[in-house]
Amino acid sequence: SRLQFIAKESSKMVDFQRDMDRLTNGCEVLKKKIRELNAIIDEPFQGSEDELKLLITNFQRDQDKKKRELQDLEAKKLTMERQIKKLIDKRTSETTRLGAYEFEEKQYKTNINHRQQFINEYIENLSQTSSQIIDKTNLNNYLDKQIKNEQKNLMEKRLFYEQNETNIQQDLDKYHEQRIKIESTIRLKSSQVEKTLKEIQDIKQQQKQIEQYLNKLNDLNKRIERKEDEYQQKLSNEINIEQLKININNDEQKRIQLQxxxxxxxxxIDNLLVNSKINTEYEMFKKEKxxxxxxxxxxxxxxxxxLTSIFQGSIPEDESNIYIQFEKEHRKLQQNRSTLERQIQDIRRQLSGKEEKRRLLVDELKRKDSLRNEYTDRLQEQxxxxxxxxxxxxxxxxxxxxxxxxxNIVGMEKAYQKFINQVQSTLKSDPCCPLCYRKFEKQSEGEQLIRDMELQIKGPEYRNKIDRDLTLLQEKFEKCLNLKSIHSQLQDLEDKDIPTLKNSMKQLDNEILQLKTKQNDLEQELNDHICLxxxxCEQIKTDIIMLNKYINERKDFETKINICQQKLTKGQKTTTIPRSLDEVKQIKNDIQNQFDYLDKELQCKHKELRSQQDLIQELRESLTELKNEKLKLSSDIQKKERLDEQLQKSTNNIQTLKVEIETDKTSLEPINTNIDMKTKEKNRFKIEKxxxxxxxxxxxxxxxxxxxELKTLTTKIN
Incomplete structure (x- = not known):
């Protein structure tokens, strides 16, 4: 199908090429005709004018027709050129695609050959190793089937080996478990044997110690007998200790009395010393007071x-109030002085402000006066x-x-000049008066009238004089108008500003006088009633402070004197028999000697008592310790029979455990042999697997x- 498409496109390209060649030939024919017509036009015409016109008309018509055809052909040519260009581009692209298709076809054939060669080689190699017949067209299925078979075989083998390994491993685990149990039993029994042997050693050691304890017990019995005899002897001497305690108690009571x-x-003695000191202080305090x-x-x-003037004629009777009253009056005077000084300072500030204001008013008044004089001089001058x-x-x-x-002059001149002009205009034709139309008999009458009228007209000098006078008057009037503001300012100065300033100054002078009077009064009061x-007060302040100090000290001394009197009175009441200080000291020394001697005796007796008691206590503790040791040894000796039984029992256990250990070791040998065999078998299976x-x-x-590889080649082919 791909090749058919390529062939169809190639045939279209050939048709387009053929059309393009045909149109190119038609274009060349038209160009040739145009050249022939141009050659005919260049030749001279030899017929009549009408023929020429007819020929030109026909030629024009043919030319128009040819032009239309030419335009159609040009349009068709452009269309064809565009189509040719498109076809050329299409041919180029189709040629490129054709080359690509040819390359793909070549690759396709090459891949088919490679795939066929691969299939043949594989079948040939397979036929050498196997007699199985293989379909070449279904080699992919065959290979898939072979791969699945091989994978299935691989899985079966893997399962087989894994099953065998599992069985062997289970046997190994079983043998290992048996061996571990037996080995753990052997270790446990061996540890029991070792433990029992150690116990036997301990028992034997204890038996040896018990034998030593028997000898030691005999020695202890002898020592206990000796200690008991010694203790009994000390107890017999305990009567002397009781007597010693009684003597110590008597001495203690006597010692307390002496103390x-x-x-x-x-x-x-202290009271005597204190009284002497108090007497001395009492006399000293009285002197100070x-x-x-x-x-x-x-x-x-x-x-x-x-003080009389400060306290206004009466000094306080209580001297302690003098300082307080003095401070009170002093503070009051200081406050009054501060108040008056503040008032005087305020008045001075007010005076300063008002004087400054008056000075400014004086300056302003002077300035207004000078301005008024200046305005007056200017007005007088003008x-x-x-x-x-x-x-x-x-x-x-x-x-x-x-x-x-x-x-008036200008109007009269214009009227006279107009009249003169009218008269002059009528002198030549019909001399008459322009106003009354009176006829002049002679021309000279008209001329005389003109001269009379000209005499009535004043000359330019008069008009100039009037202009100068008017200009001068106007200048004066303008100057006078310019002085109107000065005149109004002068009126304001004389009527308002200067009288107002004078009134303000007069009022300020009155206020300043009042403030100065008030200031003088306050200063007089300050000097007379406050400052003096x-x-x-400042002169006597130091003495008043000292006075207050002396008064307080006198009070302190009076208090101390009263205290001394109370102490002396108390000391006299407590003393029953008056004795001198030396007598009391002598008695004290005698009693102190007795006290010291008695104290030494008590210390000696206490020391002797403690030594006796310590010795008895030591004997008692030693005897108790020996008895405890004897008791302990007796209890240890009683363990001997129990240790003998335990030793016999441990020896029998050891014999039994040793026999069992040998039996377990014998049963362990076949298990180890089986483990080695299974391990070798497991390794062999592993290598084979x-x-x-x-x-x-x-x-x-x-x-x-x-x-x-086969799928890759098939993919390339498809």
């Missing part, structure tokens, strides 16, 4: 007048001492008058490779 006497004597009284009296006398409003009104009237005068008392399975696997791989 109490010493304590009383020490208290008495009298000195403080004298100091207080001197200070009060020295500053009596100042107005020549006249009043501004009247002068301005006069100038305005003068300007209007001059303007009216100038207007404060200076006096690997060899067989390897051969089958290689055969399957070869068949799969052949099948893959």
């Amino acid at each position: 109490l006497q010493l304590k009383d004597l020490n208290n008495e 009298s000195e403080r009284d004298e100091q207080i009296r001197k200070i009060k006398v020295r500053h009596h007048e100042i 107005l020549n001492g006249q009043i501004y409003d009247k002068y301005l009104e006069k100038l305005s009237n003068d300007v209007k008058q001059k303007q009216d005068e100038k207007g 008392p404060l200076e006096q 690997e060899k067989t399975l390897s051969t089958l696997t290689e055969s399957i791989n070869v068949l799969e490779q052949k099948l893959h």
Whole structure:
């Protein structure tokens, strides 16, 4: 089918080529005809004009027809060229495809040959090894079937070998388990034998120790008898120990009595010492108190007048309140001084502000006065001492008058000039008056009238004079108008600003005077009623502080004097029999000597008592220890019969275990032989299995490779 398609496309290409050649030939014929017609046109015409016109008309018609045909042919040519180009492109592509198809055909045939060669070679090789007949067309199925058979055979072989290996392994496991059980039994019995042997050794060792204990027990009995005799002797001497305890108790009571006497004597000595010290302090405190009284009296006398003035005629009766009242008055004076100073400072600030404001007002008033003088001088200079409003009104009237005068003159000149022009225009034709139309008898009358009229017209000098006067008046009027703002400012200065400033200054002067009066009053009050008392307070402040200190110290001394009096009174009540300090000390020394001697005797007796008691206790402990040791040895000796029985029993057990171990070792030998045989058989099966399975696997791989090659060739062919 592919080849048929290629042949069909090739025939189409041939037809297109044929059409293209035909159209090319037609185009060449048309070009040739065009050249012939051009050659005919170049030849001269030899007929009449009508023939020429007819010929031209026919030629024109033919030419139009030919042009239309040519256009059709050109269009057809373009169409054919496009078709030819498409066909050429198509031919090129089809040629390329044809080459590809030819290459595919060649490859197809080559692959078919290769596949056939492969099949023939495989069948030939197979026929040499086997007599089986194989269908060449179904070689794929044959190979698939062979591969499946080989794989099945491989699986069967693998299962066979695995089953045999499993059976052998089960036998091996069974033999191993039996061997392990027997070996563990042998090890267990051997360990029991070793343990029993060790127990026998221990029993024999204990038996030897028991024999030694018998000898030791005899020695202990002898030592116990000796210790008991010695202990009985010490107990017989216990009567002396009781007597010693009684003596010690008596001495202890006597010692306590002496100790109490010493304590009383020490208290008495302390009281005597304290009373002497208190007397000394009492006299000293009284002296200090009298000195403080004298100091207080001197200070009060020295500053009596100042204190009287500060306290307003009455000094406090309680001297302790003098300092408090003084501090109170002092703080009050300081507060009043601070208040007055703040008020004076405020007044000074107000005065400073108001004086500064007054200075500014004075400067402003001076500036306003100078400005008023300046404006007045300028107005006087311009107005020549006249009043501004009247002068301005006069100038305005003068300007209007001059303007009216100038207007009248100009109007009159224009009217006269018009009349003169009319008269002059009528002199040549019909001399007459333009107003009344009176006829002039002579021309000279008209000329005389013109001269009279010209005389009535004032000259340019007069008009210039009026213009100058008007200009001068206008300038003056404008200057006067410019001075209107100055005049209004001057009026404001004279009527408002300067009077206002003067009133403000007058009011400020009154306020400044009031503030200065108030300041003087406050300063007078500060100097007279505050500063002088404060200076006096500062002068006596140190003495007042000392006065307060002396008063407090006097109170302290009075308190200490009272305490000393109380102590002295208490000491006199507790002392029943007055004795001197030396007598008390002598009695104390005698009692102290007795106490020391008694204390030494007590220490000796205590030491002797402890030694006797320690000796008895030592004998008692030694005897108890020997009895305990004897008891322990007796209990160990009683174990001898039990150890003999245990030794006999252990010996019998060892004999039995040794016989059983030999029996187990004998039963272990055939098991080891079977294990060796099964292991060799397992290894042989393993080698055979690997060899067989390897051969089958290689055969399957070869068949799969052949099948893959065959499928590859078949795929290429299709």
